[in-house]
Structure formats: C-alpha cells, structure tokens
Amino acid sequence: MTKAAEHFRKIVWGLVISLFDIHIMNINILPDTVGYVLVIIGLERLSAWNTNFSKAKTAALILAVCTIPDFIKFAPNLLVTTQISIWLLIYNSILTLIKAVLIYHIFTGIIQLAKDRGLEDLYQQALARWKLYAVIIGFHLITTPFQLNFLSDWQLLYIVLTLIVLIVEVTVIVLINRAGKQLSSVE
Amino acid sequence: MEFEKPISLIGDRRGKHLALLIIAVIILVWVGNLIFFYSQQLAQPIFFRHYYALNVYNDVNFSLYYLANRSLDKEISYIEIPGLEISPRQEVYKENEYSHHLLKQINVTVERGELEKQLAQGDFKFNEIIAHLSSGETITLPVGEINFQWIDTKSPLSNQVVKSSTSNEGYTLWRAESAVKVKAMTYRFKELLGDHLEITLNKKLPLQLEQGDTLKVNYRFLFDDDNVVAAKSYYHIDPLLEVETGNDGTLTVTGEHLTYMPYFTNADIRKFVKQKGDSQ
Numbered sequence: 001m002t003k004a005a006e007h008f009r010k011i012v013w014g015l016v017i018s019l020f021d022i023h024i025m026n027i028n029i030l031p032d033t034v035g036y037v038l039v040i041i042g043l044e045r046l047s048a049w050n051t052n053f054s055k056a057k058t059a060a061l062i063l064a065v066c067t068i069p070d071f072i073k074f075a076p077n078l079l080v081t082t083q084i085s086i087w088l089l090i091y092n093s094i095l096t097l098i099k100a101v102l103i104y105h106i107f108t109g110i111i112q113l114a115k116d117r118g119l120e121d122l123y124q125q126a127l128a129r130w131k132l133y134a135v136i137i138g139f140h141l142i143t144t145p146f147q148l149n150f151l152s153d154w155q156l157l158y159i160v161l162t163l164i165v166l167i168v169e170v171t172v173i174v175l176i177n178r179a180g181k182q183l184s185s186v187e
Numbered sequence: 188m189e190f191e192k193p194i195s196l197i198g199d200r201r202g203k204h205l206a207l208l209i210i211a212v213i214i215l216v217w218v219g220n221l222i223f224f225y226s227q228q229l230a231q232p233i234f235f236r237h238y239y240a241l242n243v244y245n246d247v248n249f250s251l252y253y254l255a256n257r258s259l260d261k262e263i264s265y266i267e268i269p270g271l272e273i274s275p276r277q278e279v280y281k282e283n284e285y286s287h288h289l290l291k292q293i294n295v296t297v298e299r300g301e302l303e304k305q306l307a308q309g310d311f312k313f314n315e316i317i318a319h320l321s322s323g324e325t326i327t328l329p330v331g332e333i334n335f336q337w338i339d340t341k342s343p344l345s346n347q348v349v350k351s352s353t354s355n356e357g358y359t360l361w362r363a364e365s366a367v368k369v370k371a372m373t374y375r376f377k378e379l380l381g382d383h384l385e386i387t388l389n390k391k392l393p394l395q396l397e398q399g400d401t402l403k404v405n406y407r408f409l410f411d412d413d414n415v416v417a418a419k420s421y422y423h424i425d426p427l428l429e430v431e432t433g434n435d436g437t438l439t440v441t442g443e444h445l446t447y448m449p450y451f452t453n454a455d456i457r458k459f460v461k462q463k464g465d466s467q
Contacts, residue, residue, distance in 0.1 A: 085258075086221070093213075141213050145220040149227070152286050153453060 007045040008180020011106065014038030015173045018063075018099075019166070021070070032067035036060045039102070050112055056105035063098055066091075086148065093144050100137050103172060104130070110179045117186045122179055129175045136168045227287040228256050229460065232263055232318065235449075236331035236420035240375040242338035242441060243306065247297045251316070251330055252421060254288045254456065260322070266293060267317040269327075271301050285456045302335055311335045331420060334375065338441055343367045343432050344396075346442040355447050356407035359426060363396035368431040372404070374424050374445070383409055384424065384445075408447040419459055422447040 017035030021028050039060045047054040107130040114123040140161060147158060234253040241247050255262060267274050276296040283290040305311035312334040315327050343365050350357035361369075370393045374384070389403040396402060404426060410418030426442040451459070 086224070090217075093217075097210075097213075138209050142209075142216055145213075145217045148220045148224040149286055152284060 004046070004049070005180050005184035007042045008176060008184070010038050010042030011046075012173055012177045012180065014040075014042060014060075015169075015176070018067070019169055019173070028071055032070045033064050036064035036067065040064060043106075046109070050109040052105045052109035052112065056102050056109065059098055059102035059105060063095065063102065066095060066098070089144060089147060093141055096137060096141055096144075100134070103133060106176060107133075110176070110183070113183050114179070117183065119182055119186065122182050126175060126179065129172060133168055133172050136165055140165050224287070227457070227460065228258075229254065229261075229288070231261055231320070231324075231326055232291075232328065233460070234316070234328050234330045236329075237333060237423075238331050238376045238379060238420060239333045239423040240425040240444070241333065241335050241423065242425065243299065243302050243335050244338050246299050247302060247335065249295055249333070249423070250421075251293045251295060252282065253291055253293070253328075254460070255291055257284065257287055257289055259289070261324070262321040263291075263293070264319045264321050266295075266319070268295075268297070268313050269315060269317060270305060270311065270313060271297065272304075273298070273301055275301075283451070285451070285453050288456055288460070290451065290456075297335075306335065306337060332376075336441075342440050343430060343435075343438070344402075344428065344440050346426075346440075348443040348445065350446075356405075357445075358403055358405045359442055359445065361396075361402040361404070361428065361442065363398055363400045365398050366433065367396050369394045369396060369402060369428055370431055370437070371429040372426060373429070374426045376422070376424055380422070380424070384422075385409055386426075406445050408445075419449040419451065419455060420447075421449065 014035040014037070017030050017038065018032040019035075020030055021032075022030045040057055043053045043057040043060060047057065107126055111123055111126045111130075114120075114126060143158075143161065146154070151158065232253045232255045234251060237249075237251055239249055241249055251266075253263070263279065265274065265277060275298075278294045280292045280294070281289055282292045302311065312332060313330075314332050315329050317325060318328050319325050344361045344363055344367060346359060346361050348357060348359045372386070372388065372392060374386070377384075385407045387405045389405075394402065406426075408422065423444045423446050425444055428440045428442065429437065430440055431437050449455075
C-alpha cells in the first residue's frame with residue numbers, strides 16, 4: 001500500500017468511528033473526537049497534495065473539539081425520549097453543518113486530483129456523490145428544527161430520514177476509500 | 188478528456204449563493220419553529236377538570252390528570268389536598284405524549300381514617316390541589332370538583348354497570364334484593380352536565396319492584412367539539428335512586444359510577460391549551 005492510500009485509510013476509519021457510537025454503561029468506546037483526530041492525521045499528510053485537504057483539516061479540528069462531550073452519553077436519544085432539548089438539537093445541527101464543510105473540502109480535493117490525473121470515472125462519481133450528500137444533508141438540516149414541534153406527528157419520517165442520512169454517509173465513506181486506492185495507483 | 192467545472196454546487200458564484208440561501212432558510216426555519224415552540228409552552232402544569240363523586244367504605248383511590256411541558260421544566264413533585272391533614276399516597280405516571288406536552292396521571296389514595304374525620308363534620312369535597320413543583324414553587328391549581336360520601340352497604344338494590352367498548356356509553360342494571368318502590372332517579376353533577384349526559388330508563392317512574400325485578404338505565408355522554416374544556420373533562424358520576432321500602436322508609440341508593448374518560452389528539456391538546464389560556 002502506498003503512503004497516500006494509508007492516509008486516505010486513516011480518513012476513512014476516522015469517519016467510520018465518527019458515524020457509529022458504541023456505549024458501555026454511559027461511556028462511548030467509539031468517541032467521535034477520536035475519529036476526527038484520525039481524520040486530521042490523514043488530512044495533514046495529504047495537505048501537500050491539495051490545499052482543500054488543508055481546509056478540511058480545519059473543519060475536522062473544530063469537530064474534534066466540539067465532540068469531546070460525546071465521550072459520555074449525557075444526551076438522550078430524541079426518538080425515544082419524552083423530553084425535548086433545544087440545545088441538543090442546535091448542537092447536532094451545527095455539528096452536521098461543520099461536517100458538511102469537512103466532506104465538501106475532502107470531495108473538492110478528490111475531484112481536483114481526479115481531474116489532474118485523468119481519472120474521469122472517479123471525477124464523475126465523486127461529483128455525483130457530493131451532490132447527493134449535499135441535497136440529503138440540506139434537507140436534514142432544514143427539517144431538524146421541525147422536531148421541536150412535530151416530533152410525535154412525524155416520528156416515522158424522522159426515523160426514515162435518519163436512516164437515509166446514515167446510508168448516504170456510508171456511501172460517502174465508501175467513495176473516499178475508493179478515491180484513496182485509485183489516486184494512489186497513479187501517484 | 189473534457190471535464191466540467193469542478194464542484195459547481197459551491198465552487199462558483201452561483202453555488203455560493205445557493206449555499207448562502209440554504210443557510211438562510213435553515214436559520215429562518217429555526218427561528219419560526221422556536222417562536223411556535225415557546226408559544227405552546229405552559230407557564231405551569233394544567234389539570235384537567237375532574238367531576239368525581241367518590242364513595243367511601245375503605246381507602247379511596249382515584250386518578251387526577253394534568254398536562255406538563257415535554258421539557259418537564261416545572262414537574263409536579265407531589266400534591267396535597269386542602270383540608271386533609273396527611274398528604275395522600277400518590278404515584279405519577281406518564282399517560283401519553285403529544286407534540287409539546289405530556290399527559291400525566293397521578294394515582295391518589297386517601298386513607299379512610301382521614302376521610303372519616305372530614306365526613307364527621309359533613310360533606311367533604313375539594314376543588315383545588317396544592318402542587319409542589321420541582322422548581323421549588325408551590326402553587327394552587329383547580330382540578331374540578333371531587334366529592335366524597337359514605338355509601339350505605341345495606342342497599343335494597345344491587346347494581347352493576349356494563350360499559351360499551353368506547354366506554355362513554357353503556358347501561359347500569361339495578362336488581363331488587365327485596366320489594367322496593369323506586370320514586371325517582373337523579374345523579375350528581377346533573378346541572379353541570381346538562382344535555383351532555385343522556386339517561387333513558389326502560390320503565391317509567393315511579394315503579395314498584397318485587398324481589399328479583401330489574402331496572403335498566405342506559406347512559407350516554409354526549410359532547411360536541413365546541414366546548415373542549417367540558418368535553419375533555421373526566422367524570423365519575425354516581426346514579427342516585429330515591430326508593431321507599433317497607434322497613435326503612437325513603438332511602439337514596441347510590442349506584443356504580445358512570446365514567447367518562449376523554450381521548451386526546453394533538454389537535455385537541457392544542458385547542459385545550461388555547462382555551463385554557465384564553466379563560467385564565
């Protein structure tokens with residue numbers, strides 16, 4: 001495996017860790033902060049390739065700091081709790097927005113590298129995946145505040161939307177993994 | 188090989204405008220939802236109205252229902268009943284949840300001894316409870332009208348209630364244990380209920396019942412949507428028969444409760460909160 005592939009692999013594992021939480025008692029053994037630190041390490045090494053990876057690193061750094069509370073499960077699951085936390089909804093929305101900036105810069109970097117190296121398939125796939133991600137996350141961010149007032153009326157919609165966001169985020173990670181392999185092969 | 192421009196969504200000027208527009212929409216949606224959310228919040232828990240006639244022959248159990256904000260910012264820790272020296276035993280349950288509120292139920296048990304002291308001085312009823320909130324505040328809240336009365340266990344008539352599946356209608360069946368003359372029938376809260384409780388008897392009064400004869404009374408609670416507060420109240424109505432027996436003279440016999448428990452949709456709750464807000 002080339003060095004570049006290793007760095008992309010770190011970003012991929014970092015994003016996977018940030019996507020899933022495993023709690024033992026109240027402690028999260030896959031804290032998002034650890035995931036974003038891995039992403040920062042991967043991006044640091046790739047910064048020399050493209051300045052967008054450097055910009056993505058700033059977003060990852062903000063996320064690593066902002067997700068420190070994720071170590072301890074203090075936040076109730078909004079889909080099962082009877083209580084509504086406005087601050088938790090705002091906090092989650094801001095994290096989603098910063099993560100969208102992170103993904104945007106990573107994809108911009110990948111697309112430009114794919115263009116430079118003549119990888120048209122990767123270029124087209126990355127562009128299409130980014131557009132899909134942007135539409136779904138945009139819809140998710142616009143509908144989130146409605147949970148304050150209509151969570152019990154639209155509970156099923158929110159569960160379905162959460163699943164769609166998760167699936168799209170997984171496909172984004174899969175594409176970054178593929179980009180790492182293809183870009184490394186023409187390094 | 189020809190490529191299109193890199194990331195047209197945000198990379199160019201149009202893309203940046205689109206991104207700014209989406210962020211502006213998100214902020215607007217947040218502001219709108221926060222304004223609506225706070226407009227729906229209760230300053231304090233609201234009790235539904237309860238019209239109960241409770242019979243005392245042992246400890247008395249009953250349930251009171253109230254609405255609280257989902258944020259549980261002012262949760263009820265415990266309640267006291269004015270006039271009773273000892274706080275009743277109580278347990279709070281979550282009955283149902285709505286967009287902004289929780290419907291909660293307090294199951295209250297008042298000991299017979301406490302009620303004996305009160306009933307020795309005459310009728311005992313209460314219209315308000317004293318609620319101690321988690322915020323440390325103590326407030327008095329109206330709950331309707333809860334009446335307590337002794338029940339005569341030696342009745343010349345036995346009685347049972349059969350409810351329909353919707354529970355807001357059914358019939359009550361009286362059976363004569365000995366020969367008795369039924370002179371009239373009434374029920375507590377008759378004036379309050381007005382046309383909202385429809386009662387029909389299968390026989391005309393006054394009426395002589397021999398041992399084993401039955402008297403069937405159909406009942407039906409009827410509420411329209413206009414008066415949400417009345418329709419969304421809880422009723423435990425006791426039918427009262429005025430009877431004459433050979434040995435005991437004229438008696439008032441109390442039957443089993445005719446109960447009405449409202450059902451709430453999200454729209455009902457919003458309407459109820461609005462009506463209560465307007466009336467306070």
